[in-house]
Amino acid sequence: MAVNCIQDQNLPSSRPLSALIFDCRYLMTLLPAVKLKHDLREANICADILAKNALNLPLGFIYFSVIPSDLCFQFQQDFVGIKYPRLIRIV
Numbered sequence: 001m002a003v004n005c006i007q008d009q010n011l012p013s014s015r016p017l018s019a020l021i022f023d024c025r026y027l028m029t030l031l032p033a034v035k036l037k038h039d040l041r042e043a044n045i046c047a048d049i050l051a052k053n054a055l056n057l058p059l060g061f062i063y064f065s066v067i068p069s070d071l072c073f074q075f076q077q078d079f080v081g082i083k084y085p086r087l088i089r090i091v
Helices: 002-007 018-029 045-056 069-079
Strands: none
Touching: 002 018, 045 069
């Protein structure tokens, strides 16, 4: 959904998180080449962990000059392409 929102040039500014989406678009213009691709959370555990921990971080742009210690193991797993199966509860 996030990729679709960023690519949707008709996204209204009244949509929730539109300011963030517009910031993403702007930052993408600063890069020489950008390709957006959706990955399931199981394919990128680091992104999932960072997203979950975002609420505990200060507001604003956060730059990590080194990989946070709680992500080192998962980063190595992501780097070599290890994927985890999606667990679905059957009712």
